[in-house]
Amino acid sequence: MFYMLCMILFIAGLFGVLIQRNIVRMLISLAAAQSGVTLFLLGLAFRGGAASGDAVPQTMALMSLFIGVCTIGSGAAIAIRIHHATGSYDLSDTRTKD
Amino acid sequence: MPVHVIVFLLLSLIAAIMAAWARELTAGIILFALSALFRSAVVLGLASADVAFVQIILEMLLFAIYICACGRQIQQRYISAPRSASAAGALALLFVLVVSGLRGIETVPAGRTIVAAETASSAVPAKNVVIKMLLDDRAFDTLGLMCVIAAASAGVVALLRRRRDADPEPPSMSPGIGTPISVAVRWVVPFALLIGIYTVSASHREPGGAFAGGALVSAALITSLAANGRQGFVAAAAPVLLLFSSIGIFLFLLVGMGGILASKEFLANFLATQDRLGTMPYVALAVFLTIAAGWTALIFALASFKSHSASDAEDQPNETRAA
Numbered sequence: 001m002f003y004m005l006c007m008i009l010f011i012a013g014l015f016g017v018l019i020q021r022n023i024v025r026m027l028i029s030l031a032a033a034q035s036g037v038t039l040f041l042l043g044l045a046f047r048g049g050a051a052s053g054d055a056v057p058q059t060m061a062l063m064s065l066f067i068g069v070c071t072i073g074s075g076a077a078i079a080i081r082i083h084h085a086t087g088s089y090d091l092s093d094t095r096t097k098d
Numbered sequence: 099m100p101v102h103v104i105v106f107l108l109l110s111l112i113a114a115i116m117a118a119w120a121r122e123l124t125a126g127i128i129l130f131a132l133s134a135l136f137r138s139a140v141v142l143g144l145a146s147a148d149v150a151f152v153q154i155i156l157e158m159l160l161f162a163i164y165i166c167a168c169g170r171q172i173q174q175r176y177i178s179a180p181r182s183a184s185a186a187g188a189l190a191l192l193f194v195l196v197v198s199g200l201r202g203i204e205t206v207p208a209g210r211t212i213v214a215a216e217t218a219s220s221a222v223p224a225k226n227v228v229i230k231m232l233l234d235d236r237a238f239d240t241l242g243l244m245c246v247i248a249a250a251s252a253g254v255v256a257l258l259r260r261r262r263d264a265d266p267e268p269p270s271m272s273p274g275i276g277t278p279i280s281v282a283v284r285w286v287v288p289f290a291l292l293i294g295i296y297t298v299s300a301s302h303r304e305p306g307g308a309f310a311g312g313a314l315v316s317a318a319l320i321t322s323l324a325a326n327g328r329q330g331f332v333a334a335a336a337p338v339l340l341l342f343s344s345i346g347i348f349l350f351l352l353v354g355m356g357g358i359l360a361s362k363e364f365l366a367n368f369l370a371t372q373d374r375l376g377t378m379p380y381v382a383l384a385v386f387l388t389i390a391a392g393w394t395a396l397i398f399a400l401a402s403f404k405s406h407s408a409s410d411a412e413d414q415p416n417e418t419r420a421a
Contacts, residue, residue, distance in 0.1 A: 002099040005107045009114060016118040024168050025118055028130050031160060032114040035137055038153075039107065043099070046144045058149055059236060062309065063243055065149075065156050066389075070250035072160055073396045076167035077254040080403055089123075089168065 002043050010036030021092045023079040027072050034068040103143035110136035127164045131157070148310070155313040159393060162320055166400035237365040241350060244388040248343045251392040251399075255336045258403035290318035298386045308382040312389030319390075320397045333402040339395035346387030353377045353384065 009032060016029025038061045045057035083089055113133035120126035134157035141150040298311035350365075356377065357366030367376040 001104055002107065005104065005111055009107075009111045012111070012115050012118070020118065022123070024123055024164065025126060027167070028114075028126055028164070029118045031130065032118060032133070035110075035114070035133075039137065039140060042141060042144055042149060046099075061149055062152060063239065065153055066243055066309070067246060069156050069159055069163075069393065070246055070396075073163050073254055073393075073400070074250050076163045076400055077257045079167045080400065081257060083168075 003040060006036045006040040006043060008036075009033070009039070012036075022089045023075070023082060023091055024089050026091075027075045027079065030075065031068065031072055034064065034071070038064045038068070100143055103140055106136045106139040106143060110134075110140060123168050127161065127168070130164070131161050134160070152310045152313055155310070155317050158317050159313070159320070159397065162397050163400060166397065166403075237354065240385070241347075241354065244347050244350060244385065247392040248340070248347055248388055251343060251396040252340055254396045255340055255399040258399045287318045287322045290314055290321075294318060294390075298382055308385035309389060312386040313393065315386070315390045316393040316397075319394050323398065323401065333398075336395045336398040336402065339391040339398065342391035343388050343395065346384045346389075346391065349380060349387070350384035353380050 013029045013031070013033025013036060017026050017033065020026045020029060041057045041061040041064065045055075045061070079089060082091070110133045113129050113136060117126045117129035117133055120129055134154070138150050138154045138157065141153055294311045294314035296311075297314060298308050354365040358364055360366060365377075365381065367378060
């Protein structure tokens with residue numbers, strides 16, 4: 001059940017990245033997908049009901065969290081630039097300011 | 099898996115889906131922050147206070163990034179973005195202070211030999227197994243991670259750097275900040291800084307380590323910036339922070355190469371003895387510098403660009419469109 005919910009979270013995020021046209025919403029969806037992967041890894045670390053988990057998946061989850069912030073930060077900078085150039089966060093809007 | 103973990107995960111999933119499809123962008127960001135809170139509860143439910151400690155700090159940084167990314171739209175429509183960011187930051191830091199009390203939970207059973215950390219050549223003569231893993235078995239991966247953080251920060255600063263013809267001294271980022279928030283930030287930030295530095299200094303014997311400490315110090319600095327910062331200072335500080343981030347990577351490489359020269363193993367703790375930590379404090383300092391300075395520079399660059407470009411918001415009120 002836990003792993004299925006993680007997969008649903010990942011798929012919902014991936015679906016949002018593909019469907020959304022607003023770049024900030026795309027970033028939110030991307031973060032949701034990353035969270036699904038991170039929780040999946042943590043679930044692997046604590047499978048079997050152990051009170052304490054394996055260190056390898058925990059380490060991978062930590063690295064995933066750190067890389068996720070870098071990804072979203074870079075995406076946010078691109079979003080700001082797009083908004084500065086077009087006046088909108090919508091990627092389908094290709095107008096540029098005069 | 100415990101039932102409460104499943105319930106919190108389900109709530110997190112619902113909040114994340116609602117965040118992605120919320121009609122208003124502001125509501126989406128707040129819902130995603132709520133989803134992050136539920137995710138932290140999931141991680142705590144998995145008895146991984148160490149990861150939860152880092153995760154809630156990173157979620158706070160993500161919240162600040164979202165606020166910076168669409169702060170102009172939010173500022174025009176609803177509230178002051180720096181004010182909401184500092185309120186969220188203060189709350190997140192309070193949560194972190196609570197979680198930090200739970201860091202004593204063992205993340206790996208005693209006696210479990212996952213890495214050869216007890217040997218004299220280990221980089222981390224410590225009980226913190228996750229940090230051992232990051233700095234022993236995955237030393238090169240950690241170097242790569244630090245490079246990614248520094249490169250992402252440098253990329254954001256370069257992408258959003260101010261032009262030379264910009265205003266020489268833009269106004270404060272947080273005019274008229276609310277008294278309760280200001281008081282909360284004033285009380286919370288020093289504690290957060292203290293716990294961040296303690297977490298780094300005690301990384302050899304407690305969960306947390308330089309990664310968590312660097313993230314916590316960065317979060318505290320960003321919260322302080324949101325409450326009291328001035329845009330001119332912030333714009334000037336970002337490149338200097340990038341320099342500190344690079345110094346961290348250089349120090350990490352230096353210690354790593356020292357290990358290769360001394361014992362043919364990257365990052366080997368060639369100075370460690372029975373009663374000395376050897377190179378461990380230098381490794382912790384390098385990771386701390388890279389992460390704290392890198393992320394602070396990243397958010398500073400995002401925040402300073404927003405404040406600068408907000409100055410022409412009144413001239414084009416209909417330019418920003420809702421999604």
